[in-house]
Amino acid sequence: MGAGAPERAPVRRRGRRTARPDPESGPVGGFADLLWRLKKEAGDPSYEEMAKLGAAASKSSLAAAAQGRTLPSWEITWEFVRVLAVDRLGRDASATEKEWREQWQRAQSGRAADETEVEPAPDPEPVVPPRSRVALMVAAVATTVIAAVVAVVLIVLNDGQGVERAEAGPVAEHDDSVFEGDITYPDGTVVPPKSSFTKVWRLRNTGTVVWANRFLARANEQPCKAPDLTPIPQTNPGETVDIAVPVDTPAGPASCKIYFKMADEQGRTFFPAKRPIFLDVRVSER
Incomplete structure (x- = not known):
């Protein structure tokens, strides 16, 4: 830096602050807000610190749980709550698990209700003129006869040769x-x-x-x-x-x-x- 040049004040970088989820946005947002408030009550540790405290979930999974976009699984929810409410705040594990499981189930039920769509009424069947109905009946009978003839031919062709059966697929492995x-x-x-x-x-x-x-x-x-x-x-x-x-x-x-x-x-x-x-x-x- 040249002589007489003014010194620049050091630039302070501020970490990103997690935005509070909107509790009025619906059941998922309301549940995320409960998690966000618990995190603040426990001293607002970073998600990396929560993982180091023993949360058996990734930092991204813990962060997503408190954003309110999707409802976390119960397993992710409990890891989030356990390290804060039980390990850091010293609350009873059984009572805390019961309380939060009920909150999670209410959010899950509310989300399911929000996602339920009313099926549209089926379009009324078109009115078919009487002559058209006769033509349709004749066509249906003809189709049935043709299908029967094809079935008989296939049976004759396969007679004595045996019908090849589909082999059962492999049983999926299960790790537990x-x-x-x-x-x-x-x-x-x-x-x-x-x-x-x-x-x-x-x-x-x-x-x-x-x-x-x-x-x-x-x-x-x-x-x-x-x-x-x-x-x-x-x-x-x-x-x-x-x-x-x-x-x-x-x-x-x-x-x-x-x-x-x-x-x-x-x-x-x-x-x-x-x-x-x-x-x-x-x-x-x-």
């Missing part, structure tokens, strides 16, 4: 899981600072797909440290598997609640509609 329980360190366990322990969960493969090359992916950051990806032993349909994750505790007192989702090597999650599994311990000298 059931959480069977905590094997070690149940929720609320007190663990000492500067220590290590292994958290173990048990899952069952209830689908028809073999679980191979799958991992348990950590979904958020907490004072306790755990690997980003933990291998899951190969599991056949119908089998159970115990998944062990090593955990290191911090040097001082803390509460640790780490969420995990099943994922592949690239971090793409399976079962996006299911809740994540988690460990929930308290770090203390006892």
